[in-house]
Amino acid sequence: MKIVSITPVEVSALTSSVPLSETEWSAGTHNLGEQRRVGLDLYQVLVSSTTDEPTAGAVADPPTWGLxxxxxxxxxxxxSTLDQTTNADEITVAITPGSIVNAVVFNRLGGGGEIRVWMEDPTDGVVFDETVSLIDNSNVVDFYTYCFEPFQQRFDLAFLNLPPYGAATINAEITATNAACAEMSIGFVREIALTLNGTSVGTVRFGVRRTDAFGRTTFVRRQSVKRVNFEVIGPTASIDRFVRILDNERDQPAVFIGSELYDSLIVFGAYQDFEKTFSGPAYSDGTIRVEGL
Structure with a gap:
């Protein structure tokens, strides 16, 4: 069981191949449905027309702009993993965090293809370079599925073995027909326990199912996020470290990784609660309940 403490990405530390194509807001009259950006935020007009500035219009009564x-x-x-950055063919980013980072995690990737991550230090040059295919062949179990099973792709991927350089630039390139990524996290990874059998995975759905008085059911399909109950075990002597690390991540996003082998166990989210039981003098087990964001 590993946790990545996330290092925030500052605007000044990022370069990206994704164009800033949204129109910046300027004073004037804007009509229903028009979209304008203010800084990194995108707003849309909610009324027939308005001259309000978007941040002011969003808190007006009634609101004239919506975020x-x-x-x-x-x-x-x-x-959040609900909205994706998208770009035709590829997404390439370079981040210079200015602090030690040894992990890069991607959630809700799209488009298939492959992803390359490399780290470049101003003194030592390229100190890490790894490329991973996003095609998942785990559904191919025999000749029939090899021929007829649709292609599947990996949606979540973690690189947890970057060397701890403090001044390096982290580069990532997602190559795909229609490249997409909902969340890219960089940070410092720590192993806090061993993931046990009995760990359970599921989803929290935001869709709606309505059944009328005549029994007809309609659905509004929306996004979902992961929900995982991690069953873990670790040395009893390390319980204080376990509690301290998790408490430091309270009420904020982190990446929780039960195993890099399974997309469902790579979760960008926040823990709801955790507990560790003093099971014995050598090892103690516990539970961490995590909900995706």
Whole structure:
């Protein structure tokens, strides 16, 4: 069981191949449905026309502007896996965090293809370079599935073995027909326990199912996020470290990794609660309940 403490990505530390194509707001009259950006935020007009500035219009009564979220370039750093940064053919980013980072995690990737991560230090040059295919062949179990099973792709991927350089630039390139990424996290990874059998995975759905008085059911399909109950075990002597690390991550996003082998166990989210039981003098087990963001 590993936790990545996330290092925030500053605007000044990022370069991206994704164009800033959204129109910046300027004073004037804006009509219903028009979208304008203010900084990294994207707004849309909610009334027939308005001259309000978007941030002021969003808190007006009634509101004249609505906040849609972040601009396309910044969605992969907005702290949520619900919206994706998208770009034709590829997404390439370079981040210079100015602090030690040894982990890079991607959530809700799209488009298939492959992803390359490399780290370049100003003194030592390229100190890490790894490319991973996003095609998942785990559904191919025999000749029939080899021939007829649709292609599947990996949606979540973690690189947890970057060397700890403090001044390096982290580069990532997602190559795909229609490249997409909902969240890219960089940070410092720590192993806090061993993931046990009995760990359970599921989803929290935001869709709606309605059944009328005649029994007809309609669905409104929306996004979902992961929900995982991690069953873990670790040395009893390390319980204080376990509690301290998790408490430091309270009420904020982190990446929780039960195993890098399974997409469902790579979760960008926040823990709801945790507990560790003093099971014995050598080892103690516990539970961490995590909900995706």
């Amino acid at each position: 849609l979220g972040k601009v396309n370039r910044w969605r992969m750093f907005d702290g």
